[in-house]
Amino acid sequence: MEEHKILLETILELLAERNLPQIREKLYELNPIDVAQILGEVPEEKLLILYRILPKENAAEVFAEMDPDEQETLIKGFNDREIREVIEEMYVDDAVDMLEEMPAVVVNKVLRQAAPETRQVINELLKYPEDSAGSIMTTEYMSLKSNMTVDEAFDRIRKTGGDKEDIYTCYVIDTSRRLQGIVTVKELLLNSKSSVIEDIMTTNVISTHTLDDQEEVAKTLARYDLTAIPVVDKENRLVGIVTVDDAIDVIQEENTEDIEMMAAITPTDKPYIDTGFFETYKKRIPWLLLLMISATFTGAIITKYENALGAYVVLTAYIPMLMDTGGNAGSQASVSIIRGLSLDEIQFSDIFRIQGKEFLVALLCGVTLGTANFIKLLVIDKISVIIAAVVCLTLLFTIVVAKFVGCSLPILAKRIGFDPAVMASPFITTIVDAISLIIYFQLASHILNI
Amino acid sequence: MEEHKILLETILELLAERNLPQIREKLYELNPIDVAQILGEVPEEKLLILYRILPKENAAEVFAEMDPDEQETLIKGFNDREIREVIEEMYVDDAVDMLEEMPAVVVNKVLRQAAPETRQVINELLKYPEDSAGSIMTTEYMSLKSNMTVDEAFDRIRKTGGDKEDIYTCYVIDTSRRLQGIVTVKELLLNSKSSVIEDIMTTNVISTHTLDDQEEVAKTLARYDLTAIPVVDKENRLVGIVTVDDAIDVIQEENTEDIEMMAAITPTDKPYIDTGFFETYKKRIPWLLLLMISATFTGAIITKYENALGAYVVLTAYIPMLMDTGGNAGSQASVSIIRGLSLDEIQFSDIFRIQGKEFLVALLCGVTLGTANFIKLLVIDKISVIIAAVVCLTLLFTIVVAKFVGCSLPILAKRIGFDPAVMASPFITTIVDAISLIIYFQLASHILNI
Numbered sequence: 001m002e003e004h005k006i007l008l009e010t011i012l013e014l015l016a017e018r019n020l021p022q023i024r025e026k027l028y029e030l031n032p033i034d035v036a037q038i039l040g041e042v043p044e045e046k047l048l049i050l051y052r053i054l055p056k057e058n059a060a061e062v063f064a065e066m067d068p069d070e071q072e073t074l075i076k077g078f079n080d081r082e083i084r085e086v087i088e089e090m091y092v093d094d095a096v097d098m099l100e101e102m103p104a105v106v107v108n109k110v111l112r113q114a115a116p117e118t119r120q121v122i123n124e125l126l127k128y129p130e131d132s133a134g135s136i137m138t139t140e141y142m143s144l145k146s147n148m149t150v151d152e153a154f155d156r157i158r159k160t161g162g163d164k165e166d167i168y169t170c171y172v173i174d175t176s177r178r179l180q181g182i183v184t185v186k187e188l189l190l191n192s193k194s195s196v197i198e199d200i201m202t203t204n205v206i207s208t209h210t211l212d213d214q215e216e217v218a219k220t221l222a223r224y225d226l227t228a229i230p231v232v233d234k235e236n237r238l239v240g241i242v243t244v245d246d247a248i249d250v251i252q253e254e255n256t257e258d259i260e261m262m263a264a265i266t267p268t269d270k271p272y273i274d275t276g277f278f279e280t281y282k283k284r285i286p287w288l289l290l291l292m293i294s295a296t297f298t299g300a301i302i303t304k305y306e307n308a309l310g311a312y313v314v315l316t317a318y319i320p321m322l323m324d325t326g327g328n329a330g331s332q333a334s335v336s337i338i339r340g341l342s343l344d345e346i347q348f349s350d351i352f353r354i355q356g357k358e359f360l361v362a363l364l365c366g367v368t369l370g371t372a373n374f375i376k377l378l379v380i381d382k383i384s385v386i387i388a389a390v391v392c393l394t395l396l397f398t399i400v401v402a403k404f405v406g407c408s409l410p411i412l413a414k415r416i417g418f419d420p421a422v423m424a425s426p427f428i429t430t431i432v433d434a435i436s437l438i439i440y441f442q443l444a445s446h447i448l449n450i
Numbered sequence: 451m452e453e454h455k456i457l458l459e460t461i462l463e464l465l466a467e468r469n470l471p472q473i474r475e476k477l478y479e480l481n482p483i484d485v486a487q488i489l490g491e492v493p494e495e496k497l498l499i500l501y502r503i504l505p506k507e508n509a510a511e512v513f514a515e516m517d518p519d520e521q522e523t524l525i526k527g528f529n530d531r532e533i534r535e536v537i538e539e540m541y542v543d544d545a546v547d548m549l550e551e552m553p554a555v556v557v558n559k560v561l562r563q564a565a566p567e568t569r570q571v572i573n574e575l576l577k578y579p580e581d582s583a584g585s586i587m588t589t590e591y592m593s594l595k596s597n598m599t600v601d602e603a604f605d606r607i608r609k610t611g612g613d614k615e616d617i618y619t620c621y622v623i624d625t626s627r628r629l630q631g632i633v634t635v636k637e638l639l640l641n642s643k644s645s646v647i648e649d650i651m652t653t654n655v656i657s658t659h660t661l662d663d664q665e666e667v668a669k670t671l672a673r674y675d676l677t678a679i680p681v682v683d684k685e686n687r688l689v690g691i692v693t694v695d696d697a698i699d700v701i702q703e704e705n706t707e708d709i710e711m712m713a714a715i716t717p718t719d720k721p722y723i724d725t726g727f728f729e730t731y732k733k734r735i736p737w738l739l740l741l742m743i744s745a746t747f748t749g750a751i752i753t754k755y756e757n758a759l760g761a762y763v764v765l766t767a768y769i770p771m772l773m774d775t776g777g778n779a780g781s782q783a784s785v786s787i788i789r790g791l792s793l794d795e796i797q798f799s800d801i802f803r804i805q806g807k808e809f810l811v812a813l814l815c816g817v818t819l820g821t822a823n824f825i826k827l828l829v830i831d832k833i834s835v836i837i838a839a840v841v842c843l844t845l846l847f848t849i850v851v852a853k854f855v856g857c858s859l860p861i862l863a864k865r866i867g868f869d870p871a872v873m874a875s876p877f878i879t880t881i882v883d884a885i886s887l888i889i890y891f892q893l894a895s896h897i898l899n900i
Contacts, residue, residue: 005799031656033674158639167636168618185635186617189608206481222702224483225695227677244694245675251698252672255705256789262709263785263875264778272790273800277810284782285815291778292819296826298770306763313756316766320748320883323770327777328714328741328876332734335713339706340722349455350723360727365735369742376746425713425875426778433770 008038015046024053032058036065048077060089068101069274075106083113091165092118093138093246096125100135125240133217134210136250137231137240142170146180146198150188153197157185166228166243172201177237179230181205207232210239217242218250219344258342262335262424264291287426294430298323298437305441308450314383315444318391319437321373326398326436327429329365333358333406334428338420341410351411355404362403366396390443397443398436405431458488465496474503482508486515498527510539518551519724525556533563541615542568543588543696546575550585575690583667584660586700587681587690592620596630596648600638603647607635616678616693622651627687629680631655657682660689667692668700669794708792712785712874714741737876744880748887755891758900764833765894768841771823772890776848776882779815781875783808783856788870791860801861805854812853816846840893847893848886855881 007026014023027035035054039062042050051074054062063071063086075083087095087110099107099122111119121139128134142164144153153170161167170188172181181201191200207230208217221229221244229247231240257267264287268275275283302309302319309316337354340346346354370392377388406428410420444450457476464473477485485504489512492500501524504512513521513536525533537545537560549557549572561569571589578584592614594603603620611617620638622631631651641650657680658667671679671694679697681690707717714737718725725733752759752769759766787804790796796804820842827838856878860870894900 005797029654031654031674154639161636162640167639185639186611189604189617189635190612204479204481222695222698224481227694244677244698245672248672248694248698248701251701252793256793259709259712259785259789262712263781265782265786271793271795272786273795273804277807278814280786280807281811281814284779284811285818288775288778288782288815288819289822292771292775292823295771295774298774299767302767302770303764306767309766310760310763313760314753316759316769317749317752317756319766319769320752320773320887321742321745323773324745324748324880324883325738325742327879328738329734331713331875332715332738335709336715336722336730339709343702343706343721345721345723347455354723357727357730361731361734364728364731365738368735369738372739373742425781429777430774433774437770 004034004038004041008041011038011050012042012046015050020053023050024055027053028055032061033065035062040067040070044073047073060086064090064094064098067274068098071098072102072106075102075110080113083110087114088118091138091140092121092125093136093165093240093243095122096135099126100130128210131214132210133208133212133214133231133242134240136214136217136246137210137242138165139240140164141228141230141238141241142167143238144170144172144183144197146172146174146196146201148197149193150191150195150197150200151193153183153188154193166241169226169228169241171230171238171241172197173238177239179205179207179232179236179238182230205230208242209233214250215254218247218254221247222251254342258338258421261419261421262338264288264424264426291426291430294427295433298430298433301434301437301441305437305445308441308444308448311450312387312444312448314387315390315440319440322391322394322398322436322440323429323433325369325395326402326432327425329362329399330402330406330428330432331425333361333403334410334424337407337410338424341414341420346411348411348415351408354407354411358403358407359400362400365403366399369399370396386447390440390447394436394440394443397439398432401435401439402428402432405435454484454488454491458491461488461500462492462496465500470503473500474505477503478505482511483515485512490517490520494523497523510536514540514544514548517724518548521548522552522556525552525560530563533560537564538568541588541590542571542575543586543615543690543693545572546585549576550580578660581664582660583658583662583664583681583692584690586664586667586696587660587692588615589690590614591678591680591688591691592617593688594620594622594633594647596622596624596646596651598647599643600641600645600647600650601643603633603638604643616691619676619678619691621680621688621691622647623688627689629655629657629682629686629688632680655680658692659683664700665704668697668704671697672701704792708788708871711869711871712788714738714874714876741876741880744877745883748880748883751884751887751891755887755895758891758894758898761900762837762894762898764837765840765890769887769890772841772844772848772886773879773883775819775845776852776886777875777879779812779849780852780856780878780882783811783853784860784874784878787857787860788874791864791870796861798861798865801858804857804861808853808857809850812850815853816849819849820846836897840890840897844886844890844893847889848882851885851889852878852882855885 011023011026039047039050047070142157142161157167168185170183171179172183174180181203182205183197183201187200206224208220210231210233227244228241230238231242233239260267266283268283337346373395374388374392377383377391409423413423414420461473461476489497489500497520592607592611607617618635620633621629622633624630631653632655633647633651637650656674658670660681660683677694678691680688681692683689710717716733718733787796823845824838824842827833827841859873863873864870
């Protein structure tokens with residue numbers, strides 16, 4: 001990435017000297033994906049000039065790999081011919097991804113230049129709900145008929161495969177486009193040229209529906225090690241395919257979303273670095289507010305036991321340690337479970353087994369930490385044995401409760417249809433804080449007779 | 451997944467009735483990956499019986515998809531012929547993955563049955579360090595010579611492609627196996643049969659080195675939308691390829707690792723559900739202990755200001771809210787940055803821009819939360835304006851500090867070679883706790899004249 005920054009500076013210098021041929025030469029050696037990334041760092045007003053220097057044959061490819069922001073800037077500066085070139089050259093799924101991010105006026109400007117059939121396909125795809133299989137699929141797949149021979153199939157691939165994103169899995173469809181089976185180019189190559197597709201195709205096809213969630217689609221594709229998965233409509237008619245590169249993007253997006261939810265941030269598709277400060281504020285403040293309000297219960301508990309604290313001010317000193325340790329113990333459990341749920345390793349029926357395991361883990365952790373703490377309290381803090389006992393017993397109980405709550409809430413959340421990722425550290429911490437304080441003061445009042 | 455549980459029960463019932471033909475029929479309809487998952491849930495002592503019922507032609511494939519635990523159980527029960535069958539049928543990278551997880555005695559048992567050339571390849575691959583490109587690559591790739599014609603290339607693919615994991619990207623190598631270029635089957639199909647490979651191959655190949663980190667390999671593969679990436683040694687000799695399905699596994703593994711680190715858990719390759727309670731304990735306790743010790747500083751701060759707290763016990767009630775909100779605000783920032791770093795969206799040179807943005811976000815959050823809290827303190831808690839001011843000013847300052855620390859530490863950690871994921875909620879919380887208490891008591895002593 002650092003090389004890109006250096007190259008970018010060179011290019012901007014060359015541009016200042018109006019040495020366009022050398023810029024073209026520098027960019028020519030690069031992969032279009034790298035070129036797109038470098039252009040992404042260029043000041044907006046210089047983007048169009050640089051784009052127009054690119055060699056014709058890969059300009060559209062570079063365009064397809066850019067971020068929506070830069071694509072929008074370019075389109076606004078493009079003439080009709082340039083718009084036509086990129087929109088016809090892009091894979092339709094990439095075009096749809098781009099248009100989904102743009103204001104209606106830009107979308108219309110683009111669609112007006114697209115060929116009628118391209119426009120129709122794009123309009124169809126734009127109708128699918130966000131995050132559905134339909135919204136990430138491409139309609140440019142390789143289709144075959146079941147009565148073709150291998151030789152005829154290869155002829156068809158040679159003739160029509162040039163502008164398909166993936167040609168290695170071919171979809172066998174009947175006259176009403178119903179999916180009958182799939183055959184891979186590998187199978188075509190390994191069978192004799194006169195074999196009939198019907199005899200060599202796989203009929204037990206793993207497919208997905210247009211309205212399926214993109215996360216499920218990506219997971220299925222990954223689970224079965226596929227490079228593309230067919231998308232069918234309600235009548236089992238083939239309408240498109242989702243390719244593995246898009247599935248990887250979905251997996252990364254969903255991981256980011258999970259991680260953001262776990263940190264109490266409203267998820268967004270936009271990379272952090274491209275998000276303005278006000279947008280970032282809006283994604284964070286509702287959660288902070290909600291959690292702050294929840295934390296006032298903890299304050300109320302303390303107020304209720306003000307007398308106990310007045311009598312033993314020393315107790316106050318251990319509140320942060322108890323709260324933090326409880327929160328950490330709980331979030332270890334909840335995050336492990338959330339991840340397991342998200343990877344489909346954990347089912348609802350595992351709940352008792354998990355609670356049992358977390359109970360054992362919590363006991364061990366509680367005893368270890370309690371003992372360590374007890375020694376520290378007596379040797380370093382030099383407090384009385386009885387107060388040390390109150391603190392360490394609280395620690396033990398808090399950890400057990402924290403791990404129990406931490407492992408149970410995500411599973412229950414998923415069961416009732418919520419995203420388990422919400423039940424991560426911040427919420428668990430807030431709940432565990434309150435519980436640990438109640439345990440603390442209850443133990444203190446009983447043992448110390450306050 | 452729930453269907454699998456139902457099917458599993460049916461199968462176990464059929465097994466009790468010794469109705470083997472019907473079990474075979476049920477399993478025959480399924481994808482080997484599903485069969486592997488179902489067998490993974492079977493009690494250990496019944497695994498071998500069920501495995502032996504599987505139709506010969508996909509038994510080895512099912513075996514390759516199982517978890518190492520079950521593979522080990524099976525191998526221990528296998529006779530020599532069965533071991534030979536699976537080891538020769540598996541792709542070498544899968545075989546290596548499996549053997550890496552097994553005790554030496556089982557590895558030797560397996561290798562003794564492997565054909566000499568298989569054994570040699572496996573031994574070579576086992577030597578690569580864990581998590582390196584070499585450890586996840588397969589040596590079964592499609593190689594071509596640059597002077598072949600397209601027709602000759604297809605002949606070679608037909609002859610040798612049957613047992614290759616990926617045949618769609620062919621690697622053009624010279625007599626000393628140095629990588630000269632790549633050509634895809636798509637390009638072969640779209641060019642005339644008499645074209646020479648040299649003229650149609652791509653020479654600007656994106657490749658990776660045997661010792662490169664698997665995470666980098668997976669990212670490169672994803673970045674350039676590849677289905678396989680060549681792995682070369684120091685002399686640029688082609689030694690293997692990493693395929694996209696393995697890259698997806700690596701991406702998921704690395705995401706899990708990041709998430710675990712963020713929750714203060716030592717990462718492990720093993721799914722949560724398959725990890726014993728003692729192992730889980732060992733992954734968690736060092737962090738809890740470390741964080742507990744750090745939290746004692748917070749206690750020390752409270753002890754230092756015991757007098758202030760004695761005079762204004764009401765101040766104690768707001769400690770949890772201040773600590774929690776600070777921790778949440780900090781972890782929002784740190785987690786956003788950690789994710790951005792992990793996706794290569796954020797570089798070290800972005801640090802000032804990020805700090806500036808986080809400062810603005812923190813100001814907005816601080817003012818919003820401070821105002822909300824101020825009203826609540828006066829209207830609901832009915833405390834004096836001056837104490838409410840202390841609490842709310844502390845809140846504002848704490849949030850600013852928390853976001854600053856939260857966004858800076860991960861970037862600095864990465865800069866000096868640490869995993870930024872360590873700088874997530876738990877550590878940030880501990881640091882922010884201490885800072886927020888110092889701010890609180892400093893403000894209190896100055897404003898309240900304690």
